[in-house]
């Protein structure tokens with residue numbers, strides 16, 4: 001495949017529970033994760049994957065000839081700051097931030113992009129404005145000062161359809177009922193790239209907050225009929241069309257695991273047993289809180 005990986009840091013990919021993280025946060029946080037660069041004809045796509053404690057969340061930079069478009073801004077402050085620094089190192093103006101959905105791991109880092117117009121679908125912007133403060137209150141006890149203190153909400157609305165920025169066409173679609181209630185999916189038709197964000201996790205366990213997988217699977221099957229060279233998910237490294245098929249397979253397995261489980265331990269036993277090589281078991285623990293409470 002026509003891509004290569006740049007390691008930003010040799011930073012320790014430390015594995016910490018939420019409780020350990022809370023204790024250690026004041027002292028040290030693991031450095032940034034991995035940057036993958038995909039060169040296309042008139043575009044370079046940089047994907048920055050956070051370390052485990054930030055559940056391998058991805059932010060992307062679309063580097064056009066004269067500008068940078070940022071897609072999602074990271075979860076924890078050190079990673080968001082590092083991501084902003086990386087964007088600066090490309091020495092082109094950041095013309096826009098796009099936030100794909102309202103989950104905190106994708107927008108808490110917006111405080112480092114306050115000088116840039118922030119765009120999102122109307123439902124996503126509303127979700128951040130209405131629920132952002134509660135999300136901050138929920139995560140602050142766990143991650144302490146690595147969590148933003150203020151809601152930096154999108155002020156510009158994206159409508160589904162196609163727009164061209166610096167010669168690159170971006171086709172926006174609103175995907176409903178998948179990992180998030182509303183998720184923006186961006187296709188770059190000329191580059192044959194699909195920015196699926198949280199519709200796809202690549203070889204990372206999935207955040208599951210619902211037992212109904214029908215709409216999510218239907219979206220995946222629809223995108224499987226298209227032809228893209230690269231598929232970039234919201235968590236895990238960039239991949240190709242296989243990631244869509246793998247994701248559909250995982251959701252089918254999750255569906256039966258959910259049917260056979262009454263608690264998070266049982267859910268984990270099923271899914272970790274079936275996917276022992278997937279990263280991010282922590283995501284199943286987080287899912288457990290939504291599915292089973294506690």
Ligand SMILES: [Zn+2]
Pocket residue numbers: 057103105106198234235
């Ligand atoms: Zn996410």
